[in-house]
Amino acid sequence: MNHRPVSTVGKSTNIAWHECPVGRLDRQKLLGQKGCVIWITGLSGSGKSTLACALSRELYSRGCLSYVLDGDNVRHGLNKDLSFKPEDRAENIRRIGEVAKLFADAGIICIASLISPYRRDRDACRALLPEDTFIEVFMNMPLEVCEARDVKGLYKLARAGKIKGFTGIDDPYEPPSNCEILIQQKDGLCPSPAAMADQVILYLDRNGFLQG
Numbered sequence: 001m002n003h004r005p006v007s008t009v010g011k012s013t014n015i016a017w018h019e020c021p022v023g024r025l026d027r028q029k030l031l032g033q034k035g036c037v038i039w040i041t042g043l044s045g046s047g048k049s050t051l052a053c054a055l056s057r058e059l060y061s062r063g064c065l066s067y068v069l070d071g072d073n074v075r076h077g078l079n080k081d082l083s084f085k086p087e088d089r090a091e092n093i094r095r096i097g098e099v100a101k102l103f104a105d106a107g108i109i110c111i112a113s114l115i116s117p118y119r120r121d122r123d124a125c126r127a128l129l130p131e132d133t134f135i136e137v138f139m140n141m142p143l144e145v146c147e148a149r150d151v152k153g154l155y156k157l158a159r160a161g162k163i164k165g166f167t168g169i170d171d172p173y174e175p176p177s178n179c180e181i182l183i184q185q186k187d188g189l190c191p192s193p194a195a196m197a198d199q200v201i202l203y204l205d206r207n208g209f210l211q212g
């Protein structure tokens, strides 16, 4: 009798990959769109969640299926065991990258919105995805703008030394060097949420993601 080949992946020994007869292309045909990951990175208060929600709403109104993985929200469940120390942030990003990969494989436009401050971790998520299906969006908002917004009062606490290791204050943020989409101020003004969403929609449309 022929045995299916098994292998070791990380700490999982003697495991085998099961192929399913229904694949990504079948699901994409069913949904009339292409699965991908839109990875929104930037400082706290830069507008990541605002863009994610505006984009998800716009896609919905066009009949496209999307799902938002927001760093803050995922930390309420799957990632509630993780802190903000560098190795935990790296694990947060890795897990969200793996989950986003599953959503994209399901044919869904997955919108991941998390600070993801380290270039290496973002690039590792990019490497998980089929070529050209990881779309990195950089919210290039000046720290002063984010700090002035301070929706949750966290910048104030970080400046007062009451939160240690806060991104942009006493923890690093490494901007992308190869992002697909750059969101930034024009003439000192921030684009509206609808305008930011339109910028991403235009990219998706031009690159064939909104058709099966």
Ligand SMILES: Nc1ncnc2c1ncn2[C@@H]1O[C@H](COP(=O)(O)OS(=O)(=O)O)[C@@H](OP(=O)(O)O)[C@H]1O
Pocket: 043, 044, 045, 048, 049, 070, 071, 072, 075, 084, 088, 089, 090, 092, 093, 113, 114, 115, 116, 117, 152, 154, 163, 164, 165, 166, 167, 171
């Ligand atoms: N130390 C520190 N540094 C940065 N941010 C902090 C910190 N502690 C708590 N918060 C709040 O957590 C939100 C960021 O979570 P993320 O999962 O996106 O962060 S990361 O990607 O793991 O760096 C972030 O939410 P957003 O404002 O939506 O970005 C903060 O509200």
Ligand SMILES: Nc1ncnc2c1ncn2[C@@H]1O[C@H](COP(=O)(O)OP(=O)(O)O)[C@@H](O)[C@H]1O
Pocket: 042, 043, 044, 045, 046, 047, 048, 049, 050, 051, 149, 151, 190, 191, 192, 193, 196
């Ligand atoms: N394009 C924008 N124009 C004006 N205000 C914005 C814009 N994007 C975000 N904001 C405001 O900035 C604050 C922080 O936005 P948020 O989306 O929560 O940022 P993040 O998810 O990066 O922390 C919110 O009060 C939001 O309403």
